[in-house]
Amino acid sequence: MEAGRVEHVLTLDCAEAPGIVHAVSGFLLEQGCDILDNHQFGERTQGHFFMRVHFSSVGDAGTVALLREAFAPVARQWAMDWQLREHGAKRKVLIMVSKFGHCLNDLLFRARSGELPVDIVAVVSNHTDHQGLVEWHGIPFHHVPVTAATKPAAEARLLELIDAHEAELVVLARYMQVLSDSLTRQLDGRAINIHHSFLPSFKGAKPYHQAYARGVKTVGATAHYVNSELDEGPIIAQQVVEVDHTYGPADLVAAGRDTECKALSNAVKWHCEGRVILQGNRTVVLR
Known part of the structure; x- marks a missing residue:
């Protein structure tokens, strides 16, 4: 990991709709984050969407709290159930x-x-x-x-x-x-x-x-x-x-x-x- 950068994992699910991936990736771009790994799945029969994003950001161990606060409005807009944790946290x-x-x-x-x-x-x-x-x-x-x-x-x-x-x-x-x-x-x-x-x-x-x-x-x-x-x-x-x-x-x-x-x-x-x-x-x- 590059000096001065930390890694995080965002996991979310919500009703499936166009624009969710754009909203998440756009938020990460605005925050200066770099996506390292992404897995997503749209459940067509039930109209539900699931996503897990592993990404890095500039900062330290306290950065995850700031990112949670910044992401909350995005999560509310899409009615997401979500978690944002430090990558590798035990x-x-x-x-x-x-x-x-x-x-x-x-x-x-x-x-x-x-x-x-x-x-x-x-x-x-x-x-x-x-x-x-x-x-x-x-x-x-x-x-x-x-x-x-x-x-x-x-x-x-x-x-x-x-x-x-x-x-x-x-x-x-x-x-x-x-x-x-x-x-x-x-x-x-x-x-x-x-x-x-x-x-x-x-x-x-x-x-x-x-x-x-x-x-x-x-x-x-x-x-x-x-x-x-x-x-x-x-x-x-x-x-x-x-x-x-x-x-x-x-x-x-x-x-x-x-x-x-x-x-x-x-x-x-x-x-x-x-x-x-x-x-x-x-x-x-x-x-």
Whole structure:
């Protein structure tokens, strides 16, 4: 990056109409900005428009606030839902996990290596199996046991931890508890789950065993936003791997682990880079 310049990402969606791209690019030109990368999509069936612009400007870290203020009138004119963030800014992420640790370990490694633009601020679990791993990474670990009787109190504690750590995103990395409708509403659009199946097939418990019973030739995983409908939230990313008749249920579980890690890490990355826009029960991923 040239000295004295900073990079930003503008993500927006609005009703489709002629002139939107001109309005955005014209604004950036007036501000002395240089477009580095642009992705856009017009949804013709529903008349909606989506756009993500990566651009640079003269200035420093405080320039993004000035650009937000200057862009607000343009956004109002076109009735846009929009975000303008510093490019590469790390999002604060809280991870939830139960006993299966492969997705947790993968996210910790990718965050530590700089592959994910995240700051993992805490890990919450209903078990203590991964406490040592999490604390080795220097990340706070919170044990919050859950039973049917204590579930309301456990979820209240989770919300306290989200607020205390100022988490912008909650990631369910094989957290094997069903969240209440109340909690999913409060986390709408900022909680991602990994389901060990290529949804919408084989929902619920033991999807690999369901896949084995059906003799499938591929298994996969789905990362999706959490909502009140179990395993039916808007899909962000999916991965599959080929299998055959020689695979038993345990083999399918083993084969699926890598797909779970990759689908989840992709979803977290795309969300934190401002590439995912919710549209009802669907997502548009601009990449």
